[in-house]
Amino acid sequence: MAIVFADTAWVLISSALVLFMLPGLALFYGGMVRRKNVLSSMMYSFVVMGIVAVLWVVIGYSLAFSEGNWFVGGLDHIFLVGIDYTSTTGTIPTYAFVAFQGMFAIITPALISGAVVGRIKFKSYIAFITIWSLIVYAPVCHWVWGGGFLTGEALDFAGGTVVHITSGVSALAILVFLGKRKGYGVDIIKPHNVTLTLIGTGLLWFGWFGFNAGSALAANEIAALAFMTTFVAPAAAGLSWMAAEWWGTGRPTALGFATGILAGLVAITPAAGFVTPMAAIAIGVVAGVVCYNAVILKGKLGYDDSLDVFGVHGVGGTTGALLTGVFATVGAAGLLSGNSHQLFLQLEGSAITMVYAVVCTLAIGFVLDKTLGLKVSVSEENIGLDQTQHGEKGYNF
Amino acid sequence: MKYVIAIIRPERLDSVTRELQKVEVSRLTVSPVSGYGAQKGYLEVYRAVELEINLLEKIKLEIAVNDDFLAPTIAAIQKGAKTNEKGEIGDGKIFILLLEDVIRISTGEVGSEAI
Numbered sequence: 001m002a003i004v005f006a007d008t009a010w011v012l013i014s015s016a017l018v019l020f021m022l023p024g025l026a027l028f029y030g031g032m033v034r035r036k037n038v039l040s041s042m043m044y045s046f047v048v049m050g051i052v053a054v055l056w057v058v059i060g061y062s063l064a065f066s067e068g069n070w071f072v073g074g075l076d077h078i079f080l081v082g083i084d085y086t087s088t089t090g091t092i093p094t095y096a097f098v099a100f101q102g103m104f105a106i107i108t109p110a111l112i113s114g115a116v117v118g119r120i121k122f123k124s125y126i127a128f129i130t131i132w133s134l135i136v137y138a139p140v141c142h143w144v145w146g147g148g149f150l151t152g153e154a155l156d157f158a159g160g161t162v163v164h165i166t167s168g169v170s171a172l173a174i175l176v177f178l179g180k181r182k183g184y185g186v187d188i189i190k191p192h193n194v195t196l197t198l199i200g201t202g203l204l205w206f207g208w209f210g211f212n213a214g215s216a217l218a219a220n221e222i223a224a225l226a227f228m229t230t231f232v233a234p235a236a237a238g239l240s241w242m243a244a245e246w247w248g249t250g251r252p253t254a255l256g257f258a259t260g261i262l263a264g265l266v267a268i269t270p271a272a273g274f275v276t277p278m279a280a281i282a283i284g285v286v287a288g289v290v291c292y293n294a295v296i297l298k299g300k301l302g303y304d305d306s307l308d309v310f311g312v313h314g315v316g317g318t319t320g321a322l323l324t325g326v327f328a329t330v331g332a333a334g335l336l337s338g339n340s341h342q343l344f345l346q347l348e349g350s351a352i353t354m355v356y357a358v359v360c361t362l363a364i365g366f367v368l369d370k371t372l373g374l375k376v377s378v379s380e381e382n383i384g385l386d387q388t389q390h391g392e393k394g395y396n397f
Numbered sequence: 398m399k400y401v402i403a404i405i406r407p408e409r410l411d412s413v414t415r416e417l418q419k420v421e422v423s424r425l426t427v428s429p430v431s432g433y434g435a436q437k438g439y440l441e442v443y444r445a446v447e448l449e450i451n452l453l454e455k456i457k458l459e460i461a462v463n464d465d466f467l468a469p470t471i472a473a474i475q476k477g478a479k480t481n482e483k484g485e486i487g488d489g490k491i492f493i494l495l496l497e498d499v500i501r502i503s504t505g506e507v508g509s510e511a512i
Contacts, residue, residue: 187411379480382408391442 004091006219011096014214017207018103022049022110024203028262029114030394031196032255032307036384037118038192038394044113044125048106051126052133056102063138065101070149072139090217100214101141107211108137108163114307115171118181119381122389124372128364132170136360140166140353154349155332155342157226158215160270160320161349166357168314171305173361177369180304182381194255201258205234208265212272225330226272229280230265236284237264237291244292256292263291263312267320271327274334279327283320291316321350398496398509399467403458404432405478405489410456413477417460420469424512426459436487455489461496463509 026045033041052060062077076082080098087094109129116125143150144162156162183189191197212230216223241260246252267287268280275283294311305311325346328334334342368374375381380388387393405413410427417425431452438451462470471491478489501511 183408183411187408382406387439387441391440393441 001088001091003088003093004218007091007217008093008096010219010223011092011100011214011217014210015096015100015103017210017214018100018107019049019207021103021107021204021207021211022046024200024207025107025110027196027200028204028258029117029197029200029307031193031198031200032114032191033117034189034384035192035395036386036393038386039392040122040385040389041113041117042394043122043390044117045110047126048110048113048129051129052106052109053102055130055133056105057098060105060133060138061098061101063134064105064141065097065146067147068142071142072148073142073146092217097217100217101145104159104163104211105133105137105141108159108167109133111163111167111309111313112171112174114309115175115305116178117306118385119178119375121373121376122385124368124374127368127372128174128374131364131368132361135364136166136170136357137162140356143353144349150349150352153345154321155274155324155328155334155346156270156321156349157273157324158212158269160266160317160324161353164266164269164313164317165321165350165353168310168312168317169354170357170361171309172303172314173358174365174374175303175305176362177365177374179375181306182378184304185302191255194258198254198258201261205261205265208234208269212269216273222273222331225277228277229268229272229275232277233268233271233280233284233287234261234264236281237261237267237288240285240288241292242288244289248292248296259295259308259312260288260292263287263316266313266316267291267323269317270320271324274324274328274330274332276327276329279329283323283327286323287316287319290319318350318354321346398499398512399462399464400494400496401458401460401462401467401470401474402492402494403460403474403478403489404430404455405458405474406480406487407454407456409478409480409488413458413474416473416477417470420466420473422460422462422466422470422473424460428457428459430455430457434487434490453487461499461512463512467493 022045026042030038030042057080059078062075063073066073066076068074083094089097109132141162142148144156209227209230213223213227216226238257238260242252242257245256264284264287267283271283291312294315295308298305298311325343326335329337333339431454433451438449441448441450474491480488499511500507
């Protein structure tokens with residue numbers, strides 16, 4: 001197919017926007033941890049830009065998108081063999097497609113870091129991200145988008161299943177080996193700078209327009225629709241989270257509003273190009289309230305998913321995946337269009353992905369815990385990971 | 398009346414205030430400080446330049462107590478501030494000063510009434 005220049009321009013810009021989500025995520029997470037762990041937490045997002053960018057070109061892209069079987073792609077394109085600047089994918093150069101998808105491969109493992117802040121060894125984090133990208137991300141990406149067994153079955157416009165369900169449930173699974181932060185539930189552990197978190201939320205939302213609207217892989221009417229839904233769903237989710245919190249605790253918090261926006265962004269991701277803007281508002285309202293309650297439930301269950309990766313990405317991603325099966329009307333039919341089978345397909349896709357991601361993460365976590373060791377010592381945790389892992393401090397004043 | 402000043406590890410602050418509350422010492426001033434003692438410093442690295450940092454972050458507690466509260470206050474700080482049963486270098490110190498007088502600003506009360 002011939003290259004369409006408008007599509008190419010939009011996908012290139014969208015790719016840059018998605019990469020811009022990484023510093024956004026770093027600020028979002030960095031603000032929520034204690035002062036002594038701010039650099040370490042931000043570094044979890046930054047270092048992934050290095051590791052996965054290289055990994056993607058070397059082998060990740062091939063495992064996800066070259067021809068393979070129902071489960072995983074082949075090795076035809078390792079080191080991008082067989083692709084040059086004249087190659088095309090759809091209406092865009094293949095290099096633009098590789099770059100755009102590479103950004104998704106980068107942000108996904110970085111999301112997991114929010115669950116493990118303040119206690120995972122840096123070298124073990126690097127090992128985990130590397131192995132997880134190859135064993136979990138690449139195959140699931142292949143299932144849903146690359147020609148695997150879920151392609152054309154479960155609807156996932158921009159990564160509700162591939163990105164958010166995988167990272168959300170893996171965050172929960174790795175905690176089996178990492179446990180809680182020292183003093184969790186006893187000492188006062190609170191965000192050191194919520195203003196950073198708010199700026200990070202803004203950057204994430206900005207980047208997310210590339211994430212969702214770019215997933216149309218064309219500068220067309222579907223991209224505009226995805227842009228609109230990405231615009232209103234987080235707005236509605238921020239409001240519904242704030243309302244729930246205001247009603248529940250008597251205080252509308254800035255951190256709550258920001259988290260609600262993120263929950264809305266996550267939930268609209270699988271639906272972005274399949275639903276109308278009004279349906280997007282409904283999805284956002286539901287996601288804000290559901291994720292708020294998931295985060296409260298965490299406190300009662302007593303596990304330390306420090307920055308609520310499961311509560312926001314796992315629960316929000318699943319909510320979005322299921323509601324896509326309800327509200328889809330554009331280019332697909334959901335429950336409201338009389339196609340109840342789609343809801344079943346969404347449930348099936350989500351459930352298979354969850355089980356696969358959890359089992360693989362448990363296996364990776366087990367092996368790393370027995371070899372490198374996952375958790376830092378108690379005294380290193382007390383002093384903080386900035387000083388003990390990196391030899392720096394975030395603030396020298 | 399005595400004025401108790403304690404230098405402790407930052408991460409022990411919550412456990413010290415918990416111990417103090419158990420013995421009903423509920424008035425205290427806290428400030429972040431830095432200093433050095435027997436505990437060694439550490440290296441920081443900025444763009445491959447190594448800096449030896451000798452000043453360690455600590456927390457300073459200041460508590461004015463009536464004499465009968467002195468012993469429980471000290472025991473509580475000691476219990477809360479120790480890293481483990483036997484204690485570690487760097488767990489901190491407690492200084493006790495004679496306190497001449499106290500005046501409560503709002504009411505003008507003086508002496509042990511005002512503590």
